[in-house]
Amino acid sequence: MTPGLGSYLIVSGILFAIGLVGVLLRRSPLVVLLSLEVMLNSANLALVGFGRYVGGQDGQVFALVVMGVAAAEVVVGLGLIVAMERRRLVLDTDQLVELRG
Amino acid sequence: MATVVWFVASACAIASALAVIVQRNPFIAAIALLGNLASLATLYLLLQSDFVAAAQIIVYAGAVMVMFLFVIAYVGPHAEVPDERRHTWQLIAACVAAGAILVEIALAVGRSTLDSAASVEDSFGSPQAVGEVFLTRYVGAFELVSLLLLVAAIAGVVLGSGPRPSRVVDERQRRVQEARDLAASRAGDDR
Structure with a gap:
């Protein structure tokens, strides 16, 4: 008796929803980045789960590519946070509105 | 056995993800994310994806989290937004969006016919x-x-490695302006 594909997809969906709430509600850019990681990881879980149930290695390759993209995204995001800190800006996503259209 | 491991790992993953978004202290949120990553690596092992689980621990829990903790330490107390009040409509909209995704996934999973795993050889993953x-x-x-x-x-x-912090630049500009004013007033006295 092993858990089926559906159980992994449900866990992945719950994690994605939690990450989404964090991205939308938190105001500290650092915590927004952490929530984004939760969302990316939930997508990875779905990819690996589908890959296992279809029976090819493709899903795992996709998950590895997502990990690389996530690492790049973290570098740029954290670089932005360091740049904001160096310019003495308030680290609050509700006050950083200069790029608003 | 696999069901027990799946249940424990899933519960840990969901609990730590909740901790990530609820914690006010970014340092503790980052540590909670570390727990989330480890639980997900366990789930990858259950899915026979050994290499992805190892990469998850080395790349995410190793490199990415060290970078996160470094920046949290660099930013220090500024990382916490002191008064995290939010509009009610934001809370409602976020919960509606999350609920919509959950319902969508539940419907899709309920109707899927993919519940029997493909039989794979031992070298899978x-x-x-x-x-x-x-x-x-x-x-x-x-x-x-x-x-x-x-x-x-x-x-x-x-x-x-952008420009200097703005406070230093402001200080320098102020001194240059003072020197100019002084020179101008002296030139005025000479006349």
């Missing part, structure tokens, strides 16, 4: 098997990711 597919069929994606990481590394250097 081993570095050889993954690497063979990665470096033949998906070699284009492999090269693109390497290019992306190079660009991201350059972006990190550029963003991290």
Whole structure:
């Protein structure tokens, strides 16, 4: 008796929803980045789960590519946070509105 | 046995994800994310994806989290938004969006017919098997990711070594202005 594909997809969906709430509600850019990681990881879980149930290695390759993209995204995001800190800006996503259209 | 491990790992993953978004202290949120990553690695092992689980621990729990903790330590107390009040409509909208995604996934899973796993040989998920597919069929994606990481590394250097902090610049401008004013007043006295 092993858990089926559906159980992994449900866990992945719950994690994605939690990450989404964090991205939308938190105001500290650092915590927004952490929530984004939760969302990316939930997508990875779905990819690996589908890959296992279809029976090819493709899903795992996709998950590895997502990990690389996530690492790049973290570098740029954290670089932005360091740049904001160096310019003495308030680290609050509700006050950083200069790029608003 | 697998069901027990699945249940414990899933519960840990969901609990730690909740901790990430609820914690006010970014340091504790980052540690909670570490727990989330470890639980997900356990789930990958259950899915026989050994190499992805190892990469998850080394790349995420190792490199990415060290970077996060470094920046949290660099930013220090500024990382916490002191008064995290939010509009009620934001809370409602976020919960509606999350609920919509959950309902959608529940409906899709309920109707799926993919519940029987494919039978795979023991080498499934081993570095050889993954690497063979990665470096033949998906070699284009492999090269693109390497290019992306190079660009991201350059972006990190550029963003991290921008102009001086504005306070220092302001101080310098103020001194230059003072010197100019002094020179102008002296020129006025000479006349």
